[in-house]
Amino acid sequence: MSLRHFETAPGPVDSGSARAAPAGPVLTVTGLRAGYGPIQVLHGLDLEIAAGEVHAIIGGNGAGKTTLLRAISGLIQPSAGSIDFCGNELAGRSPAEIVDCGVGHAPEGHRVFRGLTVEENLRLGAFRRPGKTRASVNSALAEIFEFFPKLSERRRQLAGTLSGGEQQMCAIGRALMTAPKLLIIDELSLGLAPIIVEELLHILSKIHAAGTTLLLVEQDVSVALGFSDRATVVSSGQVALRGPARDLLADPQIITTYLGG
Numbered sequence: 001m002s003l004r005h006f007e008t009a010p011g012p013v014d015s016g017s018a019r020a021a022p023a024g025p026v027l028t029v030t031g032l033r034a035g036y037g038p039i040q041v042l043h044g045l046d047l048e049i050a051a052g053e054v055h056a057i058i059g060g061n062g063a064g065k066t067t068l069l070r071a072i073s074g075l076i077q078p079s080a081g082s083i084d085f086c087g088n089e090l091a092g093r094s095p096a097e098i099v100d101c102g103v104g105h106a107p108e109g110h111r112v113f114r115g116l117t118v119e120e121n122l123r124l125g126a127f128r129r130p131g132k133t134r135a136s137v138n139s140a141l142a143e144i145f146e147f148f149p150k151l152s153e154r155r156r157q158l159a160g161t162l163s164g165g166e167q168q169m170c171a172i173g174r175a176l177m178t179a180p181k182l183l184i185i186d187e188l189s190l191g192l193a194p195i196i197v198e199e200l201l202h203i204l205s206k207i208h209a210a211g212t213t214l215l216l217v218e219q220d221v222s223v224a225l226g227f228s229d230r231a232t233v234v235s236s237g238q239v240a241l242r243g244p245a246r247d248l249l250a251d252p253q254i255i256t257t258y259l260g261g
């Protein structure tokens, strides 16, 4: 199995889905090296996300997927390489500046402020919303509640008392309140029942249809590849494979070789 076999040709990608063909890249990661102190995790990783696509990052435990997302969002600083987002270099910027550039991140573990209500969590997300006014925040909130009616019903409930799926909705909603061009979601399905994952994917497809590019890290390979246009397989901090998700899904060898099962 060679990288070349799955690499997509330059230019628009035919995802085979009902979605419109993606345009040029919004995100281009080149030669990224990053880690934690002396521990190097990413070893010269390259990644390209086209505008309008749904892109999945998959890989075994400890491959470096979350580390990649953290580097893109400025939660850790790369030691080398570049992260170009719509013509802006993200490497070296703070997480807040990266939010301002248009990158929203729903981190692993459905992170919410447990002692705040759902609405307070969402309003916190609007903290860095560009050109924010009371009216624009209220209208963003209404839009989030349209995507997530369950959050609307529970707007005055403490986020810590929500179910796992509702907490994931709240975390995604909070990231959406920054009006991102690129929404990053780390481990959408972690710890959630299949029916809840299905509900979340249904909502995400609406968010995507409304114009947001999606980057997902997902342990469940069938969820990841079934929902995405293209995917990148990360192994030991490097890209092992990339290509149309349906091609990767059709090759059982990928699971055994790179995903350990």
Ligand code: ATP
Binding pocket: 036, 039, 041, 059, 060, 061, 062, 063, 064, 065, 066, 067, 068, 219
């Ligand atoms: P998983 O699917 O299991 O979440 P992953 O592909 O997301 O794995 P990362 O979380 O990026 O992998 O971890 C990659 C490596 O970095 C692992 O060996 C992990 O132990 C290490 N690592 C992650 N976070 C830290 C940290 N804060 N300090 C030190 N090492 C870390």
